[in-house]
Amino acid sequence: MTRNITLYIEKDYAALSQKAAMIFAQNVKFAPTAAYGFATGSTPEGMYEKTVQMHESGEIDFSKLTAFNLDEYYPISGDNPKSYKYFMATKLFDSIGLSPERRNIPDGESKDPKAECFAYEEKINACGGIELQVLGLGNNGHIGFNEPADIFTGATSYVQLSENTIQSNSRFFDKPGDVPRHAITMGIHSIMMAKRIMMLVSGEAKAGILRDALLGPITPLVPASALQLHRDVIVVADKAAATHL
Ligand code: GLP
DSSP states (O other): OOTTEEEEEESSHHHHHHHHHHHHHHHHHHSTTSEEEEOOSSTTHHHHHHHHHHHHTTSOOOTTOEEEESEEEESOOTTSTTSHHHHHHHHTGGGGTOOGGGEEOOOTTOSOHHHHHHHHHHHHHHTTOEEEEEEOOOTTSOBTTBOSOSSOOOSSEEEEOOHHHHHHHGGGSSSGGGSOSEEEEOOHHHHHTSSEEEEEEOSGGGHHHHHHHHHSOOOTTSGGGGGGGSSSEEEEEETTTTTTO
């Protein structure tokens, strides 16, 4: 594994979540007003729960950070419980006292998704960049909604979701036909511009793709393999996900 990647292997999902929340909280303690990047999906949920607990115990003040989410389905309304906007509000932001002006997430209702991509990228840059970007890992190696492809995506982009992603995300919807076919996602370049990246990976089903991402060739066919080129990456995995490392 390249030396820019720090790997923590935790015994189970609870320990992974605790570790990730601690790393995040320490960063916020050090840089409370910086911009932080957040991910959705089931993997970071535990980290968000622990973060809420830290807020409730008064250990750390999370209310001064600025949040940027990786991605959002398109089209989707922000009050749809399946939207990432709703997910972040209910799983984290409402519970850590983060005011709506400090929450940034691509607008799944925008009439012009391409203009929204441009505006979103500008907003991240105007904030001085992201201090710590949290990532999950898709079953097919995607990060954000950057799907396997012939080339790496650059800036925030309007993208088509792969069948694999639609299938795996259909568990959050009533039926696969309800999963939006498109999304707006920070691109690989936008993600790579973050000062630090922390990717969370849980479960045996991700063991193969985690190995490909960290130890395989750097290729847009495994978008997460781009992380091998970043200078400060933390991977927090549970034992099951680390089986093939
Ligand atoms: C979605 C999100 C990704 C996330 C992935 C993995 O596709 N766009 O950002 O990493 O799901 O989700 P899970 O953590 O549920 O496996």
